[in-house]
Amino acid sequence: MGIKRLKVSNFKSFKNIDVELKDLNIIIGANASGKSNFIEIFRFLRDITLHGLKNAVSMQGGGEYLKNIRLSDEISIEINYPLKTGRIFREKKQIQEFSNIEYSFILKVGKGTMEYFVKKDSCKLHYNLYKLRAEIGLRKGEQIGNDIVEMKKHGSRLSLKWNKNLGIKEEDIIPPFIEKEKLPAPKLLIELIPYLFIPVLIEIFPNIAIYDFDTKLTKKAYPITGKNDLEENAENLAIVLKNIFDDRKKKTKFMNLMKDILPFVKSLKIEKSQDKSLLLKLKETYSREKFLPAFLMSDGTMSIAAIIVALYFENRPFIIFEEPERNIHPSLIAQLMEMLKDASQNKQIIVTTHNPELIKYADLENIFLVSRDKESFSTITKPKDNKRVQNFLKHEIGIDELYIENLLEG
Amino acid sequence: MGGKNLYVFIEGPDDERFFKDIIIPYFESEYCFIKIIKYARKKENQVRDFIRAIDKKRDDYLFVSDMNNSPCISKRKKKILSKFSNLAQDKIIIVIREIESWYLAGLDAQKGKKLKIKVPRYTNDIHKEKFESILSKKNPNESMKNLKIEILKMFSIEIAKKKNRSFRYFAEKFSIVE
Structure with missing residues (x-):
């Protein structure tokens, strides 16, 4: 399970939203409804952890474009993340098992583009404490208690609150080298996660990927010196596949998944040219024994290869796809949806789409509708909970048809 | 059956993969072409229209359905026929319990x-x-x-016949031998 609940106020076109996310989330909505702004929330969080708050605000066009132009000057973001992780204190013979993280911050934005300050920044870490039963292989025994560690940052000062009676010490929460009074002032707690003990957040936020594939770029030769992680536009697909193909087991898995959706694909290989660039080549059943260079391959084939890499070979717990079904034939959409469901067992996925076929094959509980309310603010709802929609569905009118006719709103 | 076409109605991608990889190769010599139709997200009248068109052309079809929680095959077939009244009962293949x-x-x-x-x-x-x-x-x-x-x-057809009675019934009905 990934991010469970997201509460956001005054962010771009949103006034107030409170969403319970699933492992797989299909985001639909009309043009200009605010789908992209919903994705921007995650981009903003990712950019804060990767580039710092100052740059993240700037990358959104500054404070004035981060907040809604019609609302107050306070932007708030709150995240709830259930955990299934823990750690062992061997000396104290205790097991600390984390159950939940609540992270929230409020930014107050001034009139100038880069005028903002952090009004609130807090992280609550819920945990249960157990006795360690070392004699039977480090298993947890009787529960000692439960508590919440609360970290709050005010300017450059970090305050901690927890139940000291349970035996948890300050150095168990923050490393001793951190001076609580001298933390960098304009930084948020999530910027400091490499130094603070906030499990999971360190894996999630910096690793959020927002894929929007450009198949034209994937067909070009790519320098051998590129990154091994798939770029968000998949321009380095050749180099990523080369590294996958170097591992026999991974190559088998990739080809299994590729042939399952595109049975005409016989083989794929990466060719190194004299100018030290890599080019993807494909052998199809139609081309007999000849390998075709990537620039002759279909856009759909390139899209599917990139989707498989992103879903099954990238070590990212949270990924977003912008219209992944582009270039893909409608008869393959059911398989694409099946693949998204399959991969969502191991990572949280958000997909934005306009495609009725993709909506048709999605489970109703995974569909989220972004629309404009009466005041023109973006809002996010679940069609599943809409009684009018339920009535149409009962009468055998498909969710895809309701979407086409704009009958999911309200 | 030369010159005829076969349509296989299946519920979703897992059934499609199973039939494409394991079953359809055994039917290929008997039909001009074989096509799969995924019906789980289709409307009942759409499926009935497909059946009507196939019948009119005198082509063949199979309608594959999971048993799910039905107590017996005849009740499951009855439920399917109540939805798709123009289906021929002998074209319905019931998988006990699910394709898995x-x-x-x-x-x-x-x-x-x-x-x-x-x-x-x-x-x-x-x-x-x-x-x-x-x-x-x-x-x-x-x-x-x-x-x-x-x-x-x-996958081995002969092993599957020993381990699953609905698969054995299906394989024997269509004389599928490895």
Whole structure:
């Protein structure tokens, strides 16, 4: 399970939203409804952890474009993340098992583009404490208690609150080298996660990927010196596949998944040219024994290869796809949806789409509708909970048809 | 049956993969072309229209459905016929319980070991959730989809006939021999 609940106020076109996310989330909505702004929330969080708050605000066009132009000057973001992780204190013979993280911050934005300050920044870490039963292989025994560690940052000062009676010490929460009074002032707690003990957040936020594939770029030769992680536009697909193909087991898995959706694909290989660039080549059943260079391959084939890499070979717990079904034939959409469901067992996925076929094959509980309310603010709802929609569905009118006719709103 | 076409109505992608990889090759010599129609997300009248058109052209079809929680085959067929009244009863193939039981039936203990799957002696009671719990026991975090593809690479018709009675009935009805 990934991010469970997201509460956001005054962010771009949103006034107030409170969403319970699933492992797989299909985001639909009309043009200009605010789908992209919903994705921007995650981009903003990712950019804060990767580039710092100052740059993240700037990358959104500054404070004035981060907040809604019609609302107050306070932007708030709150995240709830259930955990299934823990750690062992061997000396104290205790097991600390984390159950939940609540992270929230409020930014107050001034009139100038880069005028903002952090009004609130807090992280609550819920945990249960157990006795360690070392004699039977480090298993947890009787529960000692439960508590919440609360970290709050005010300017450059970090305050901690927890139940000291349970035996948890300050150095168990923050490393001793951190001076609580001298933390960098304009930084948020999530910027400091490499130094603070906030499990999971360190894996999630910096690793959020927002894929929007450009198949034209994937067909070009790519320098051998590129990154091994798939770029968000998949321009380095050749180099990523080369590294996958170097591992026999991974190559088998990739080809299994590729042939399952595109049975005409016989083989794929990466060719190194004299100018030290890599080019993807494909052998199809139609081309007999000849390998075709990537620039002759279909856009759909390139899209599917990139989707498989992103879903099954990238070590990212949270990924977003912008219209992944582009270039893909409608008869393959059911398989694409099946693949998204399959991969969502191991990572949280958000997909934005306009495609009725993709909506048709999605489970109703995974569909989220972004629309404009009466005041023109973006809002996010679940069609599943809409009684009018339920009535149409009962009468055998498909969710895809309701979407086409704009009958999911309200 | 030369000159005829065959349409196989299946519920979703897992059935499609099973039929494409395992079953359809045995029918290929008998038909001009074979096409799969996924019906789970189609409207009832759409499916009826497909059947009507196929009947009119005097082509063949098979209608594959999971048994799910129905108490017996005849009740399941009756339920299907209540939705799709123009279906011929003998064209309905019931998979007991779900298609995952047919996947697992094609492996013996030795083949299962290669995929780190402890295969039960019989798979008649296997449904999707049970299947996934068997597979994920020694393959945590592995894609179910990839494991299903790997199972089909090792699938044996003759082993499946021994392990699953609805598969045996189907294979014998259409004289499918490995």
